[in-house]
Amino acid sequence: MMASEITPEEQAELDKALYDALNPLAAALRSRETGLSAERMWEANPVEVALSVLAAWKVVDVEVRRLTGRAAATAGSYGASYEQLGAVWGITRQGARKKWPDAVSRPAPATAGKSTLAMFGGTAELVQSPSGDWGWTGKGADGASGTVAGGTLYTTVEEAAAHAGAFLKEHAPGIGDRS
Template identity: 60%
Template sequence: MTRIEATEAEITALETALYDALNPLVTGVRARETGLPAERMGDADPVDVTLSVLSCWKIVDATVERLTAGAARTAGSYGASYERLGAAWGITRQGARKKWPDAVERPRAGIPEPSTVELFGGIAELYWDPVPNGWRWKGAAADGTPGEADGSHPLGSREEAAAYAGAFLKEHAGGG
């Protein structure tokens, strides 16, 4: 997924809508803090008013963060991976996993489907090994060298197996 870009007109409309939504919150907060009615807001110290605005943006920020996490969980419930969540947010897969740790459910039942990694002219298969309960990889590099996970410990995720396989394929890329 490519990152979505907004036009200048869309950003301006969004800012206007956010200011319109923020104004009643600021007015209510200022009235509670000062005891002054909204129509006397102009009598308040301008620094206090602007600090109230800043405090209210913090409330908006926390609300957006909560709504964003909900959107990530919804996307994950429909099958989006952390890689896709990260791409949509403009961060890495690992960043998305850290930001929304519960957004993507790991499959619990059955054996996960194998997949392949093709890099540097070689190919490796990533597969789930139920006996040690972990991921493995096996492949052939571009220079013809066969390779596989060393078997000393199962790998914790498909991504970890892909990283080891990718390092092997790079090391034996040939052509050098």
């Protein structure tokens, strides 16, 4: 028997617990919809009562999906793989990744947080700090070295690249203003 299979006795207990939890919700939904008291729910048209029960199951279904996603994310945060999540759920690794796309954190590529910018005959290295902000250091074509002014960090890599690019342009032969 797989760990996720339950015995007939456990199934009966689960059914009872779910129905016990569902009935007050169905009665409350029916009462709000009709204005009748929750105690009189079962006196209504059987189709309407059955639809109220179905509406309550829909609410439960949405909540179970939310809690399932939270459980998958918790397992992923402790190191579970998509393969493990899928095995527990009875689906493939790919199915688990599709069902819970953010449940398993993937390590950042080795190149993330650092890149090189080459222009105007010089180069600059863009580096992401542990806080997530970006800085740069560069060497212009004229041999001048530069870095982020005053230790300023930028919110995006694009902003850091723009400032590094301005430095490289300023230190390119025949382009920058050196008056």
